[in-house]
Structure formats: C-alpha cells, structure tokens
Amino acid sequence: MADFTAQLAQRASTINLNAGPSPLPDAALLTAAASLLSYSETPGMGIAEISHRSPAFDHVVANANDDLRTLLEIPANYKVLWMQGGGLTQFAATVLNLSAWYRIKHQLQPSDEVEGWYAVTGSWSKKAAEEGARMGVAARKVFDGKKHGAGGKFTSIAPADEWDVPQLEEKSRRPAFVYYCDNETVDGVEFGGVDSETAFPFDKFDPAVPVVADMSSNFLSRPVDVSKYGIIYAGAQKNLGPAGVTLVIVREDLLVDLDEAVQYGGTRVPSMLSYKNMADTNSMYNTPPTFTIYVCSLVLRSLLASPPLPLPSPTSRPLAPLSSFADQKSSLVYSELDSSEGFYAGTADKAVRSRMNVTFRLKGGEALEKAFVKEASERGIKGVNGHRSVGGIRTSIYNAVTLEHVKTLVAFMREFREKHSQA
Ligand SMILES: Cc1ncc(COP(=O)(O)O)c(C=O)c1O
Missing domain, CATH: 3.40.640.10 (Type I PLP-dependent aspartate aminotransferase-like (Major domain))
Incomplete structure (x- = not known):
C-alpha cells in the first residue's frame, strides 16, 4: 500500500511553475488519491467508479x-x-x-x-x-x-x-x-x-x-x-x-x-x-x-478552509486574501526584474503586467535563456520556459505556489544574474 512519503518528499523539493496544468494543493491531492480507492460516501467504491447520477456525486x-x-x-x-x-x-x-x-x-x-x-x-x-x-x-x-x-x-x-x-x-x-x-x-x-x-x-x-x-x-x-x-x-x-x-x-x-x-x-x-x-x-x-x-x-474547499492570508476585515470579499497573496508573490519577481539593470527585461508594460504569469527575456539572448531554464531545473525549479510561440521565460505563480517557492526562485534569479553578468 502506497504511503506517499516518497512522493511528498519529491513535491517538497520541487517548485512547479508550469503555466497549466499547474500545481494543486497537496491536501486536495492527498484526499483525491485516497478517494480514488474508496470514497467516504461510497465505501469500497472510488470517486471515479460511481455514477454521475448518484446522490454522492450530486453532493x-x-x-x-x-x-x-x-x-x-x-x-x-x-x-x-x-x-x-x-x-x-x-x-x-x-x-x-x-x-x-x-x-x-x-x-x-x-x-x-x-x-x-x-x-x-x-x-x-x-x-x-x-x-x-x-x-x-x-x-x-x-x-x-x-x-x-x-x-x-x-x-x-x-x-x-x-x-x-x-x-x-x-x-x-x-x-x-x-x-x-x-x-x-x-x-x-x-x-x-x-x-x-x-x-x-x-x-x-x-x-x-x-x-x-x-x-x-x-x-x-x-x-x-x-x-x-x-x-x-x-x-x-x-x-x-x-x-x-x-x-x-x-x-x-x-x-x-x-x-x-x-x-x-x-x-x-x-x-x-x-x-x-x-x-x-x-x-x-x-x-x-x-x-x-x-x-x-x-x-475550492481548501481555498475556503485555509486561505493563504487572513481576511483583512470581516466585510472583505472572500477572494481578497488570494489577491494580496498574488500581489505579494509576483511583486517579488518583478522587483528582481526591475533591479537587474537590464539583465532581465519584463516583456509586459508595468501597468498591466500579470500577477499570474511573469514573462521576461534575458539580455544575454536565447542561449542564456536556455541556460536559465536548465540551471533552474537542476535546482528543482520547473516549467519556466516561455510559451513556444513567443520564447523567453515565464514563471507562472498560481495560487498553489507558496511564498517560500517564490523567494527561492528570486534567490536563484539573483545568483544566476551574478554568475552570468561577470561572464
Ligand atoms: C487564457 C487562456 N485561454 C484559453 C486557453 C486554452 O485553453 P484549453 O487548452 O483548455 O483549450 C488557455 C490555455 O492555456 C489560456 O491560458
């Protein structure tokens, strides 16, 4: 019987910045994995093995x-x-x-x-x-x-x-x-x-x-x-x-x-x-x-049960914490771009740059971009290549990407810049 210890350890040492499909919360995946074998409302039958017209699936x-x-x-x-x-x-x-x-x-x-x-x-x-x-x-x-x-x-x-x-x-x-x-x-x-x-x-x-x-x-x-x-x-x-x-x-x-x-x-x-x-x-x-x-x-349940930040006030809108979280994470990466003296160049105009998909180019050109993707991957930072139609780099920072993940990404970007600006 799988106990998922190894898989969870692999997840813990990986930063998944894929643009989609992209990372999902561990807790949701663990529940899903168990429910494939036997769903709580239909013991002995997994969630993928019951009728879509059953009361359990209606729920x-x-x-x-x-x-x-x-x-x-x-x-x-x-x-x-x-x-x-x-x-x-x-x-x-x-x-x-x-x-x-x-x-x-x-x-x-x-x-x-x-x-x-x-x-x-x-x-x-x-x-x-x-x-x-x-x-x-x-x-x-x-x-x-x-x-x-x-x-x-x-x-x-x-x-x-x-x-x-x-x-x-x-x-x-x-x-x-x-x-x-x-x-x-x-x-x-x-x-x-x-x-x-x-x-x-x-x-x-x-x-x-x-x-x-x-x-x-x-x-x-x-x-x-x-x-x-x-x-x-x-x-x-x-x-x-x-x-x-x-x-x-x-x-x-x-x-x-x-x-x-x-x-x-x-x-x-x-x-x-x-x-x-x-x-x-x-x-x-x-x-x-x-x-x-x-x-x-x-x-959806995990977003309600454990939002990443507390609601700023009882009257705040339910998605306000996720919005602040997205601002907080993406601004760390954008600050690194903006303070890189042109080593990294964001592709989008500052007023409309995305909090979800941070896209940028490297002044050093495509060869250096390839090295960036490769070295990031060696550090466990995955999925940072730009879309095949535009090239460059894209770090996608969806809800399941943590602040720690983003800090590690930014530390890597800084190190990469220091190493390759001298070259
Ligand atoms: C904003 C947006 N619209 C549409 C699509 C296309 O979606 P799908 O691949 O599910 O057809 C994508 C895919 O990444 C997307 O990001």
Missing part, C-alpha cells in the same frame, strides 16, 4: 457550486456550468450561444449579420476572435494590442479612450457581445481587478451588450464583480483543478434554446455546446469528467 457538484458561489459572490441570477472541451471550445460556444440569443431577441432575418467585438490583448484573445469569425460572427477588434505594443507584440493595453469602439446610434442593435481575456497567459498581460484604473473598461460599452471574459488563468486569484458580465469562463487547469473541465458562469437571461434561433438565421449547434442544456441538466447532459470535478471541489 460533490452541489458543494463545489456552493463554494464557488461563496468565493466569487455569484449573484442568484447566474448559473454555474461544468463543461468539457477546454477554453478553446468556449471560444466557439460563447459565440454560438450569444449569436442565437441575439438572433432570437431581435428576430433577425437569416441574411442579417451578427457582430462580436473583441478586445485583443494577447495570443488567446486573438485566437478567440479568429474562432469567432470561423463561427460566423463579424469579429471586430475594438482594440488590437499588437498594433499598440512595442515591436508589434502583445505588451500593453492602451487606455480605453484610444480603443476603436464605434459610436452607435441610440437604438442600434450591435453587437451581440463584447469579448476579452482577463489575463493573457502567454504574453503576461493582465487587466486590473475591480476598481483598478486598468480594469476592463465596462463603461465604454452599452450595458445591454453582454461582456464575455476568459478568466482561465487568473480565475480565483482576486474578487470579481460577476454582475458586470454576461459570461465568465475558465479552463480548470490553472487555479481550479486538473484539465478536463471548464467552468462557465452565465447570466440566466442569456440562456436560449439554440434550435429556436434557426428560424432567425442561426445554425444547428451540437447539443453539448448549449448552455441551456447544461443549465437544465445541472451540467449532467452527458457523463461529465467526474474525477476532475471532484478534485476541483476539493481545491
């Missing part, structure tokens, strides 16, 4: 939903859906559901076009806009970070006054939605949180137009005003749990029967992509990834 989903609603203070008029197919599937699903909603709402003619507006601030929102166009919406970029950023790269977000947001006549129906990505995992560019000057500029848009946000890589890292959104979604595999499930939070009035939209020029959409189907069946339209959802439920 898992109900608890996960309750905890998520508590943590994110989700208003009652929003549904929580557990879907499959990752973030990429949501690039299409958001468009298909909202186009149908819009066609029904405005009783469009089949020849009428539907517009989707995209704020493109990095690789993922760019890809989402391309998928939106593939799904048949006229995808309009209201901001294009590539045109704004230094060297034609996604490095910054212009103030909203500089965005290309069309002024609409009062009764105009356009667009069906406005889409953005809250944290660009590849490029290390993040919008600010609630009330911050760099928060997404909701007031630039007609409040009747639903805002869609991809929060895959900063989900559960800070408070969110859910009531401002039509749809929020997040692939689980960063702060929430293992890959295999995507969390969707959708405002109830946006749920429509996709088949009804066909008479208004909508297309047939796979039933599995219908938010209404998922909401009507409590995410059990087919067999969901039960084990993945179970691990997510444990992670």
